[in-house]
Amino acid sequence: MATRRILQPLVRATRRPTTSTIAITIPTRTTSTSTSRAYATSKQPSATSRFYKTFTRPVAKALLLAVFSYQVVYWSWMKLEADEYRAETDATIMKLEANVATYDNGAKSKPVGEDTSVKGQ
Numbered sequence: 001m002a003t004r005r006i007l008q009p010l011v012r013a014t015r016r017p018t019t020s021t022i023a024i025t026i027p028t029r030t031t032s033t034s035t036s037r038a039y040a041t042s043k044q045p046s047a048t049s050r051f052y053k054t055f056t057r058p059v060a061k062a063l064l065l066a067v068f069s070y071q072v073v074y075w076s077w078m079k080l081e082a083d084e085y086r087a088e089t090d091a092t093i094m095k096l097e098a099n100v101a102t103y104d105n106g107a108k109s110k111p112v113g114e115d116t117s118v119k120g121q
Contacts, residue, residue, distance in 0.1 A: 045053075
């Protein structure tokens with residue numbers, strides 16, 4: 001393939017034209033595209049930069065996963081504590097309402113003029 005590309009302009013130039021006009025072929029310049037740049041000094045990257053280039057994404061993913069897991073556990077824990085506090089508060093309210101109901105029933109059953117708070121007189 002490479003030899004064909006090199007020899008193709010020569011083949012075109014040596015062909016005889018079939019008409020009275022002369023065909024002029026200009027070879028095109030091929031540009032080579034390289035994937036790496038050639039610097040004046042070829043310096044190897046340091047061990048630190050190679051480490052960060054290699055492990056930045058995995059470390060970032062692990063940290064992101066750790067933060068996400070922590071947030072899920074923290075939210076779940078706070079939800080459980082809120083449910084426990086709500087249950088304790090509801091139990092205390094029910095207990096106090098029951099006490100109020102017993103005091104209310106006791107006050108209704110006594111006659112109006114009778115006061116039991118002052119004793120010994």
